[in-house]
Amino acid sequence: MPEPIVQVEALTKTFVHMGRPLEVLRGIDLRIDQGEVLAIVGTSGAGKSTLLHCIGTLDTPTQGKIRIGKEEITGLSSKRLAAIRNRSIGFVFQFHHLLPEFTAIENVMMPGLIQGRSQSEMRGHAEGLLAEVGLAKRGTHRPGELSGGEQQRVALARALVLSPKLILADEPTGNLDSKTGADIQALFFDMNRKHGTTIIVVTHDRSFAESMPRVVSMKDGLVERDTRNTAIPSYASLKEQGAKLEEKAAEAAPEPAAASDA
Numbered sequence: 381m382p383e384p385i386v387q388v389e390a391l392t393k394t395f396v397h398m399g400r401p402l403e404v405l406r407g408i409d410l411r412i413d414q415g416e417v418l419a420i421v422g423t424s425g426a427g428k429s430t431l432l433h434c435i436g437t438l439d440t441p442t443q444g445k446i447r448i449g450k451e452e453i454t455g456l457s458s459k460r461l462a463a464i465r466n467r468s469i470g471f472v473f474q475f476h477h478l479l480p481e482f483t484a485i486e487n488v489m490m491p492g493l494i495q496g497r498s499q500s501e502m503r504g505h506a507e508g509l510l511a512e513v514g515l516a517k518r519g520t521h522r523p524g525e526l527s528g529g530e531q532q533r534v535a536l537a538r539a540l541v542l543s544p545k546l547i548l549a550d551e552p553t554g555n556l557d558s559k560t561g562a563d564i565q566a567l568f569f570d571m572n573r574k575h576g577t578t579i580i581v582v583t584h585d586r587s588f589a590e591s592m593p594r595v596v597s598m599k600d601g602l603v604e605r606d607t608r609n610t611a612i613p614s615y616a617s618l619k620e621q622g623a624k625l626e627e628k629a630a631e632a633a634p635e636p637a638a639a640s641d642a
């Protein structure tokens with residue numbers, strides 16, 4: 381049985397704007413298992429970013445529950461939330477939020493340095509990830525010396541550097557041309573399959589969403605549809621298949637030979 385990494389129950393979020401309540405999330409239920417990769421889609425204003433921020437502990441819901449792994453995060457102190465966020469979650473936004481005065485490699489190292497990890501450990505790690513996202517030769521470039529797609533690759537490497545269980549991406553291809561966007565999409569899949577990272581991507585890129593094994597559609601603060609395409613593999617489904625194949629192999633295997641009494 382796959383383990384859930386995100387469980388959202390009866391989640392609501394109401395903003396008060398100009399003295400009037402605005403119900404942005406109106407009762408969301410969602411379970412996401414470890415190793416899944418999925419898209420959240422829906423018209424602008426449907427509440428996608430708000431949901432992602434609540435799951436990512438960047439915002440707090442009005443009512444309802446969120447569990448990350450086994451931990452119930454609703455009601456925790458902001459210090460505790462920050463600890464969970466740093467340990468378990470990586471973010472990729474539409475605009476990369478890289479630090480302009482630092483090189484690509486320094487940007488990727490940064491979350492580790494902030495945590496007090498050593499320069500040498502983080503440098504090795506960051507170099508490996510930059511190579512994985514196809515930027516082995518761009519480590520010394522500053523963000524201003526990189527294309528939009530390259531900047532987003534750096535942002536993905538940075539999101540992965542502390543080996544989070546979960547990556548949350550909000551319109552990561554929203555600012556890119558379609559070819560560059562497609563490359564970034566492919567990279568998300570690579571990272572999911574290679575590292576087993578669970579990835580939730582908010583997107584209004586139709587082809588991106590259609591390439592996903594699971595698409596959650598939101599409308600007016602509710603989940604309108606939750607569809608799965610089992611033909612598209614994710615780390616989670618491959619792992620489950622692997623487990624089933626192992627079971628089959630075990631069933632088919634001959635009984636172990638009785639120990640000889642020599």
Ligand SMILES: Nc1ncnc2c1ncn2[C@@H]1O[C@H](COP(=O)(O)OP(=O)(O)O)[C@@H](O)[C@H]1O
Nearest residue numbers: 395397402404423424425426427428429430431
């Ligand atoms: N901090 C806020 N204060 C008031 N209203 C907000 C705030 N953040 C978002 N909203 C409103 O909540 C609704 C949903 O926003 P959002 O989650 O960003 O939608 P989406 O990402 O699906 O486009 C929008 O109508 C938006 O104006």
Ligand SMILES: [Mg+2]
Nearest residue numbers: 428429430550
């Ligand atoms: Mg949004």
